[in-house]
Structure formats: structure tokens, C-alpha cells
Amino acid sequence: MSRQRMTLLLADDDHTIVDSLAPFLERAGFKVLVVSNGAAALEKVQSHHPDLIVLDVLMPRMDGRETLRRLRHANVWTPTILLTQVGEASERALALEEGADDYLNKPFDPHELLARVRAVLRRARPGERSLSAAWLLTADDLVLDRRARRASLKGNSLELTPKALAVLEYLMTHPDEVVSRERLLNAVWGWEYPAGTRTVDTRMAELRRALDDDPASPYYIETISGEGYRFIPSVHGEG
Amino acid sequence: MALPLFSGALVSILAQGFFQPVPVLVFKIDVGMVAFIAGLIITLFLLSFYAGGLLVERRSQHMLERSLKEAESGRRRFLRRLDHEIKNPLTGLRAALVNVQEARGTDERQRASNNASRAVDRLSRLLADLRKLSDLEERSLENLPVNVPELLQDMVDAARSIPAYGDREVNLLISRVPSPFPTVRGDRDLLGVAMYNLVENALKFTSENESVEVRALEDGRTIVVEVADSGVGIPAEDLSNIFEELYRGSNARGVDGSGLGLALVRRIVALHGGEIDVRSRQEEPRGTVFTVRLPVSKL
Numbered sequence: 001m002s003r004q005r006m007t008l009l010l011a012d013d014d015h016t017i018v019d020s021l022a023p024f025l026e027r028a029g030f031k032v033l034v035v036s037n038g039a040a041a042l043e044k045v046q047s048h049h050p051d052l053i054v055l056d057v058l059m060p061r062m063d064g065r066e067t068l069r070r071l072r073h074a075n076v077w078t079p080t081i082l083l084t085q086v087g088e089a090s091e092r093a094l095a096l097e098e099g100a101d102d103y104l105n106k107p108f109d110p111h112e113l114l115a116r117v118r119a120v121l122r123r124a125r126p127g128e129r130s131l132s133a134a135w136l137l138t139a140d141d142l143v144l145d146r147r148a149r150r151a152s153l154k155g156n157s158l159e160l161t162p163k164a165l166a167v168l169e170y171l172m173t174h175p176d177e178v179v180s181r182e183r184l185l186n187a188v189w190g191w192e193y194p195a196g197t198r199t200v201d202t203r204m205a206e207l208r209r210a211l212d213d214d215p216a217s218p219y220y221i222e223t224i225s226g227e228g229y230r231f232i233p234s235v236h237g238e239g
Numbered sequence: 240m241a242l243p244l245f246s247g248a249l250v251s252i253l254a255q256g257f258f259q260p261v262p263v264l265v266f267k268i269d270v271g272m273v274a275f276i277a278g279l280i281i282t283l284f285l286l287s288f289y290a291g292g293l294l295v296e297r298r299s300q301h302m303l304e305r306s307l308k309e310a311e312s313g314r315r316r317f318l319r320r321l322d323h324e325i326k327n328p329l330t331g332l333r334a335a336l337v338n339v340q341e342a343r344g345t346d347e348r349q350r351a352s353n354n355a356s357r358a359v360d361r362l363s364r365l366l367a368d369l370r371k372l373s374d375l376e377e378r379s380l381e382n383l384p385v386n387v388p389e390l391l392q393d394m395v396d397a398a399r400s401i402p403a404y405g406d407r408e409v410n411l412l413i414s415r416v417p418s419p420f421p422t423v424r425g426d427r428d429l430l431g432v433a434m435y436n437l438v439e440n441a442l443k444f445t446s447e448n449e450s451v452e453v454r455a456l457e458d459g460r461t462i463v464v465e466v467a468d469s470g471v472g473i474p475a476e477d478l479s480n481i482f483e484e485l486y487r488g489s490n491a492r493g494v495d496g497s498g499l500g501l502a503l504v505r506r507i508v509a510l511h512g513g514e515i516d517v518r519s520r521q522e523e524p525r526g527t528v529f530t531v532r533l534p535v536s537k538l
Contacts, residue, residue, distance in 0.1 A: 107363060107366065161381060161383060162381065163381065163428070189428065190374075191367070191370070191371055191374070192367050193428065193431070193432060194397065194398075194432065194435045194436070194439065195393065195394055195397030195398075195431055195432075195435045197397075198393050198396070198397050198431075199428050199431060202393070202427070
């Protein structure tokens with residue numbers, strides 16, 4: 001399966017972006033299809049069945065958000081990375097509502113996109129609904145209700161700040177993946193912080209306290225030295 | 240001297256009981272006249288009211304116009320500065336791209352692409368800070384107790400973890416008695432950005448043998464954080480402008496940075512109900528002190 005060349009569909013109306021990204025992704029071993037609006041993306045998904053879609057949000061005719069909504073509505077679960085230009089939390093909640101598997105803020109480094117593409121493909125179970133589109137996530141005794149913004153451990157509600165909850169959400173939707181601090185900052189905070197890594201570590205400490213998770217012998221969240229964090233148990237998604 | 244007055248008053252009181260009043264001067268007023276006079280009085284009254292209202296309206300109109308004009312000139316100033324901040328890295332990027340295309344060897348090409356990356360980094364930083372500024376107006380702030388000494392320690396460590404400042408000392412002084420130090424209510428991440436920017440600025444504008452000091456004090460109502468340095472100081476004519484977006488004082492030209500750092504600090508402090516001040520001297524004993532005052536959180 002990994003021998004076979006995977007097909008990516010790249011949908012963005014900015015030619016300078018796709019003209020540079022497409023050859024870059026092709027050099028990385030992918031077959032790349034390019035479209036410049038959402039309607040064309042829908043057609044290409046039906047005719048070519050790509051393995052992954054990279055979808056810009058702001059596009060003429062049909063924007064990325066609407067495109068994704070229609071795809072999911074039609075029960076098409078092709079993994080999708082949304083390129084959003086806004087890092088606000090509400091925007092990310094929307095991305096979730098539409099069932100994006102991951103999102104990346106513009107401007108991004110192409111290597112970062114490649115890393116995202118690979119991570120999402122590794123996680124993807126073809127044809128299946130992904131964890132990113134599930135409202136209720138369960139990992140052993142830990143339950144996260146994304147709609148109600150609530151987490152509980154062994155039935156006891158956890159007292160978490162919204163940021164810590166968002167960190168937990170990102171980790172649980174990306175289980176068994178080494179998530180760097182920069183990645184968390186980009187996805188959860190939406191900002192680049194000068195003292196970013198510490199900002200992440202502070203929330204992680206809060207999360208671990210709430211989960212009663214010992215960093216030295218963790219059950220839920222493991223620190224990968226010099227790389228980031230990994231959510232250990234397998235996660236089950238519903239709804 | 241007042242005798243005639245007293246006696247007159249006495250006579251008038253006594254006379255009232257005994258005599259009918261004697262008509263000396265008689266006004267005959269009919270109903271029409273009463274209506275006319277009443278109308279006149281009401282009209283005068285309304286007129287004075289109207290004129291007063293006009294005056295107030297004119298004044299508020301004037302004030303509105305002035306603040307609109309100020310906002311407009313502020314916007315123009317901002318655009319002019321933005322234009323300038325983008326122009327330089329973009330020029331660098333163009334030149335670097337030409338060099339990449341025309342490079343005659345790997346070394347030349349490598350150098351050109353390094354320069355291109357640097358220009359891109361500068362533009363990215365500018366954009367990121369612009370986003371932060373506009374985000375601040377919309378995002379919801381966390382409202383939780385923040386441990387200021389811990390936050391300051393984190394931010395000082397973070398600033399010193401930048402390779403360029405690795406061997407620099409930052410003196411952190413926090414009053415320990417009585418303990419514990421009171422908390423501030425707010426958004427830890429944002430307050431961190433503010434404190435970090437101040438500390439990093441202090442390091443940026445001082446050299447190795449100059450000192451940087453961060454102090455925190457409290458008086459029960461206010462937490463005062465001072466970030467002080469013994470650097471070159473800020474010229475007096477720049478002091479009132481340095482919190483403006485993209486303003487660059489004469490000392491800060493050619494220094495790395497988006498030009499939005501202090502504007503961000505001021506906004507974050509204001510969002511927490513606090514204030515920021517600066518004082519600076521360019522003659523000995525020279526240096527700059529930024530003072531942030533934040534309200535202590537109520538229990």
C-alpha cells in the first residue's frame with residue numbers, strides 16, 4: 001500500500017501557491033491533482049477518488065468549508081486538511097463541525113504541510129469516519145464531550161481551563177502521534193508565542209494534574225523528549 | 240437710617256387691615272393678552288432650549304469630527320508605516336530571487352536563498368504580530384488567577400533561552416514578604432506575551448556589560464511589574480509614541496522586530512484593566528524603565 005503512489009487533491013485558487021506546492025508534493029512522492037474552486041474539487045473527488053484533500057477555505061464559487069460539508073454529507077470520508085487563514089478558536093470549532101482531519105494556518109512552511117499530509121494519511125482508515133469528525137471521544141476511563149466542552153475521568157467531571165481542554169482534544173483526535181509543541185501552538189492557540197514551548201508545557205502540566213497522570217510513567221500522555229507529546233491509549237469516537 | 244423703611248413697612252402692615260387698596264396704577268389685561276404673553280414666554284423658553292441644544296450638538300459634532308479625523312490620520316500613519324515595513328524585506332526578497340536565478344555556483348545560490356529566507360521570516364513575523372493585534376480585539380480572554388512571579392520567571396527563562404541572550408544576566412526581584420504574592424486575574428498566555436516582549440526588548444537594547452532587571456511589587460490593590468535596563472535610553476521625543484503600532488524610535492531603526500511589540504503589550508495590559516508607563520534617560524545614570532500596573536484579583 002505504501003509502495004503505491006498516493007493521490008492528493010490540492011484545491012486553492014491562488015496559482016502561485018499551487019504552482020509551487022504541487023511540484024514540491026510530487027517530489028515527495030505523491031501524485032497531485034490541482035483544482036481552483038470547491039465545485040471542481042467535488043467533481044475531482046468523484047472522478048479520481050484521491051487519498052487526501054488539501055482544501056483552502058477562501059475560494060470562489062464554493063468555499064472550502066461548504067465543499068467539505070457537502071463531501072461529509074454525502075458520506076465521503078476522504079481525509080481532509082483545511083487551510084484556514086484565521087486561527088481563532090471559533091474557526092477551528094467550525095473546521096471540526098465540518099469534519100476536517102487537520103488544519104493549517106497560512107502562511108505555512110511547505111514542509112509543515114508535508115508532515116501534516118503524512119500524519120493524516122498514516123492515521124486514516126479508508127472509508128471510515130475519522131476521530132476528528134466524532135463528537136464523543138473515549139479512551140479507557142477518559143471521556144471527552146467536544147460539543148459540551150467537558151471531559152470526565154471515571155465518571156468524574158474534570159476541571160480544566162478551555163486551553164487545556166483544547167490541548168486534550170487535539171491529542172485525543174491525534175492518538176499515537178508525536179505532536180510537537182509548535183504543532184499544538186498552531187492548532188490550539190492559533191498564535192506563535194515567543195515563549196511558546198513553555199506556554200504549552202504549563203497547560204500540559206495542568207492537564208496531567210487533572211488526569212492524575214505521572215509524567216515519569218504516564219498512562220495517557222507521554223513526553224517524547226525533544227519532540228513533543230503523544231497520547232498513548234487508543235481512542236474510540238462516536239457521533 | 241433705616242427708620243423710613245421700618246415705619247413704611249409698619250404702616251403698610253397696619254393699613255392692610257383697615258383700608259381697601261387705593262388704585263394708583265391699573266393694568267387691564269384681557270384673556271387674549273394673557274394667551275399672547277404665555278405664548279411669548281413659552282416660545283422664548285423653547286428657543287433658549289433649542290439654542291442650547293444646538294450648541295451642545297455643535298460641540299459634540301465637533302468632537303466627533305475631531306476624533307474621526309484623528310482616527311483617520313492614525314490609520315493613514317499606520318498604512319504608511321506598514322508600507323515601509325513591507326517594502327524593505329520585499330526589496331531584499333526580490334534581490335535575493337534574482338541572485339538565486341543568476342547564481343554562478345552553489346555558494347552564491349546558498350547565500351541568496353538564505354537571504355530570501357531571512358526576508359520571508361521578517362515578513363512572517365510582521366504578519367503574525369499584526370494578526371495578534373487584530374485577534375486581541377475579538378478573542379475571548381481567559382479570566383483565571385495568574386501567578387505573576389512564576390510567570391515572570393518563565394518569561395525571563397524563555398528570553399534567556401534565545402541563543403543571542405544565553406549568557407546574559409536578568410535580575411529578577413520579587414517581594415517575598417508577606418507571602419504569598421497576590422494573583423492577577425486574566426489570561427496567562429497573553430500576560431506572558433506582554434512580559435516576554437518587555438524583557439526581550441530590554442535585552443535587545445542593552446549590551447553584555449549593561450544590566451536588565453525585572454521587579455515585582457504589590458500594595459494590596461495593584462501589582463507593579465518593572466522591567467528596567469541600563470541601556471542607551473529612548474530619546475525624549477520618541478517616548479510618547481513608542482506604544483504606537485509600527486512606530487520606530489530613532490534607536491529602534493534597523494533593529495530586528497515587527498515594530499508591534501510595545502503596541503501589543505499596551506493592548507494586553509489595557510485588556511487586563513492595567514496601565515503601562517515608561518521613563519527613560521539618555522544621560523548618566525541612563526536607562527529605561529517600563530512600569531506595568533495590574534489590579535490585584537479580588538478573592
